[in-house]
Amino acid sequence: MAYLRNIAAPFRSLSARLLVLTLVFVMLAEVLIFVPSIAFFRLNYLANKVELAHLATLSLLASPDNMVSEELREELLFRVGARSVVLHGANSRLLILSENMPPAIDAEFYLANQSPLPLIEHAFMSLVVGPGRIIRIISPLENEPNSSLEVVIDEAPLIEAMYDYAWNIFWLSLIISTLTAILVYLSLHWLMVRPMRRLSESMIAFRRAPENVSTALIPSKRRDEIGVAERELEIMQTRLRSALKQKQHLVALGTAVTKISHDLRNILSTSQIVSDSLSEVKDPKVQKVVPRLMTSIDRAIDLCTQTLKYGRADEQxxxxxxxxxxxxxxxxxxxxxxxxxxxxxxxxxxxxxxxxxxxxxxxxxxxxxxxxxxxxxxxxxxxxxxxxxxxxxxxxxxxxxxxxxxxxxxxxxxxxxxxxxxxxxxxxxxxxxxxxxxxxxxxxxxxxxxxxxxxxxxxxxxx
The missing domain is CATH 3.30.565.10 (Histidine kinase-like ATPase, C-terminal domain)
Structure with missing residues (x-):
C-alpha cells in the first residue's frame, strides 16, 4: 500500500491532474474521430479495388475477341488483388476474370448508398472476425447506371491495411494528445495553478502567523476571477490583522480595567459603609444628600461588579x-x-x-x-x-x-x-x-x- 501511495503522490497536485485529464480527454476525442475514419478507410480501400477491377475490365473488353492468355489473366488478377471479376449489365452477366477454382463466398457487401452506421459496423466486424474470409463486393459503375461490377477478394490484405492505418492513427493521436496536453497544462499552470498556489500559500502563512505583515499577499493586476480573489483575500487579511491587533489591545485594556475595577469596588464598599453611618445623622441637609449619594455609590459598585464578571469571561x-x-x-x-x-x-x-x-x-x-x-x-x-x-x-x-x-x-x-x-x-x-x-x-x-x-x-x- 505504501508503494502505491508513493506512486499516486505526484498525481494529487492540481497540475498533475490537469495534465492527466487533458491527455485522457484528447485521446477520447481521437477515439471518437478514429471510429468513423476506420470505416471510411475500409470503404475507400474497397472502392479502390473496384476501380482497379474496372480498369482491368476495360482492358479486356478492348482486346480482340475478349481473349487473354493464362499468364495475362493471372497478372491482371494479381494486380487487382481479386479472385474474380464479373460485369453485370441490364440483362447480362459477363465473367471477366476468374481463378480456375472459384472460392466460396463468406460475406457480401454493397458499396452503393452506404450510411455511416453500417459502414462502422462492417469495419469493426472485419477486425473482430479476423483474416480468412472471402468477400464479394458489388458496386455500381460511374456513368453507367444499369451496370455494376462484382469483385471477389481475400479480406486478409484489407484487415492488414486497416491495422496499419489504426496504428498510424494511434501514434499520431498519441503525439497530438501529448502535445495538446502539455500546451494546455502549461497554460493552465501559468493562468490558474500558480495563482491558486500563491493564494493557498498566503492562507497557510496567515494561519501560522497572522500578525506577520511580511507574509501578506500582494494582489496582481488581473481582472478575472482569480484577480478578484487575490484582492478580496488581501482585504480580508488586512482587516483580520487589524481586528486581531485591536483585540490584543482590548485584552490588555480589559486586564487593566479589571484590576482598576477590583480596587475601585473595594474603595466604594468602604464609602458605602461610611454613607450608611451618615444616614443616622439628623441634619436635614445630610438627610437630603444621603439618598442620592447612596444611589450613586450603589450604581458604581454594580458597574464595577459587572465589569469584573465580564472581564473574567468565566461564566459557569x-x-x-x-x-x-x-x-x-x-x-x-x-x-x-x-x-x-x-x-x-x-x-x-x-x-x-x-x-x-x-x-x-x-x-x-x-x-x-x-x-x-x-x-x-x-x-x-x-x-x-x-x-x-x-x-x-x-x-x-x-x-x-x-x-x-x-x-x-x-x-x-x-x-x-x-x-x-x-x-x-x-x-x-x-x-x-x-x-x-x-x-x-x-x-x-x-x-x-x-x-x-x-x-x-x-x-x-x-x-
Missing part, C-alpha cells in the same frame, strides 16, 4: 433545574429598587404555574439586567410589563417598557459591550451579559419592537 455552565418563574420575577422587582410612589408600574403577567428549566441564579441576572434597563429608560414614570407563554417545546418571555425607545446608534450595536448603551454614561454590559447567559442556555434574545411607545425584548428558552 448553567446548572439547570425546574423552578417557578413568577416568584423569580417578584425577586427581580425587589432588586430593581422600585418604590410604591415612584411613578413606575410593575406588571407581572407570568402564569402562576409556569415552570422554567434553567439556572435560577443566571436567569435572575438576565431578568435583572433587562428590567433595570427598562426602569432606567422610563426615567421615573411608565410601566414595566413581563409576560411568558409556552410555545411547543420552548418558552417565550417578553420584557417590555413604555419608554421612549432605543436610538438608532444603540440598535446597531445592541448586544456589544461598551457600545450598545441607550443612555448617556451607560456601558451596554447589561444586555451583553444577558445575551451571553441566554445563549449559554441554548436560547436566543432578540429586540422584538422599539419605538416611541416603548421597547420589548423577547427571550426564547428551550424547555
Amino acid at each position: 455552565v448553567p446548572r439547570k433545574e425546574r423552578f417557578l418563574l413568577e416568584p423569580l420575577v417578584n425577586e427581580v422587582k425587589t432588586s430593581v429598587g422600585l418604590r410604591e410612589n415612584n411613578g413606575i408600574t410593575w406588571r407581572n403577567k407570568i402564569p402562576s404555574g409556569l415552570m422554567l428549566n434553567a439556572d435560577r441564579d443566571q436567569f435572575y441576572r438576565i431578568l435583572l439586567n433587562l428590567c433595570r434597563n427598562a426602569v432606567q429608560a422610563m426615567e421615573g414614570e411608565g410601566t414595566v410589563d413581563i409576560q411568558a407563554l409556552r410555545a411547543g417545546s420552548r418558552i417565550l418571555i417578553r420584557v417590555g417598557d413604555t419608554g421612549p425607545g432605543l436610538p438608532a446608534k444603540a440598535k446597531q450595536h445592541l448586544f456589544e459591550p461598551f457600545s450598545g448603551s441607550a443612555r448617556a454614561g451607560g456601558t451596554g454590559l447589561g444586555l451583553s451579559i444577558a445575551r451571553e447567559l441566554v445563549v449559554a442556555h441554548g436560547g436566543e434574545i432578540t429586540l422584538e419592537r422599539t419605538g416611541s411607545s416603548g421597547t420589548i425584548f423577547c427571550i426564547e428558552i428551550p424547555d
Whole structure:
C-alpha cells in the first residue's frame, strides 16, 4: 500500500491532474474521430479495388475477341488483388476474370448508398472476425447506371491495411494528445495553478502567523476571477490583522480595567459603609444628600461588579433545574429598587404555574439586567410589563417598557459591550451579559419592537 501511495503522490497536485485529464480527454476525442475514419478507410480501400477491377475490365473488353492468355489473366488478377471479376449489365452477366477454382463466398457487401452506421459496423466486424474470409463486393459503375461490377477478394490484405492505418492513427493521436496536453497544462499552470498556489500559500502563512505583515499577499493586476480573489483575500487579511491587533489591545485594556475595577469596588464598599453611618445623622441637609449619594455609590459598585464578571469571561455552565418563574420575577422587582410612589408600574403577567428549566441564579441576572434597563429608560414614570407563554417545546418571555425607545446608534450595536448603551454614561454590559447567559442556555434574545411607545425584548428558552 505504501508503494502505491508513493506512486499516486505526484498525481494529487492540481497540475498533475490537469495534465492527466487533458491527455485522457484528447485521446477520447481521437477515439471518437478514429471510429468513423476506420470505416471510411475500409470503404475507400474497397472502392479502390473496384476501380482497379474496372480498369482491368476495360482492358479486356478492348482486346480482340475478349481473349487473354493464362499468364495475362493471372497478372491482371494479381494486380487487382481479386479472385474474380464479373460485369453485370441490364440483362447480362459477363465473367471477366476468374481463378480456375472459384472460392466460396463468406460475406457480401454493397458499396452503393452506404450510411455511416453500417459502414462502422462492417469495419469493426472485419477486425473482430479476423483474416480468412472471402468477400464479394458489388458496386455500381460511374456513368453507367444499369451496370455494376462484382469483385471477389481475400479480406486478409484489407484487415492488414486497416491495422496499419489504426496504428498510424494511434501514434499520431498519441503525439497530438501529448502535445495538446502539455500546451494546455502549461497554460493552465501559468493562468490558474500558480495563482491558486500563491493564494493557498498566503492562507497557510496567515494561519501560522497572522500578525506577520511580511507574509501578506500582494494582489496582481488581473481582472478575472482569480484577480478578484487575490484582492478580496488581501482585504480580508488586512482587516483580520487589524481586528486581531485591536483585540490584543482590548485584552490588555480589559486586564487593566479589571484590576482598576477590583480596587475601585473595594474603595466604594468602604464609602458605602461610611454613607450608611451618615444616614443616622439628623441634619436635614445630610438627610437630603444621603439618598442620592447612596444611589450613586450603589450604581458604581454594580458597574464595577459587572465589569469584573465580564472581564473574567468565566461564566459557569448553567446548572439547570425546574423552578417557578413568577416568584423569580417578584425577586427581580425587589432588586430593581422600585418604590410604591415612584411613578413606575410593575406588571407581572407570568402564569402562576409556569415552570422554567434553567439556572435560577443566571436567569435572575438576565431578568435583572433587562428590567433595570427598562426602569432606567422610563426615567421615573411608565410601566414595566413581563409576560411568558409556552410555545411547543420552548418558552417565550417578553420584557417590555413604555419608554421612549432605543436610538438608532444603540440598535446597531445592541448586544456589544461598551457600545450598545441607550443612555448617556451607560456601558451596554447589561444586555451583553444577558445575551451571553441566554445563549449559554441554548436560547436566543432578540429586540422584538422599539419605538416611541416603548421597547420589548423577547427571550426564547428551550424547555
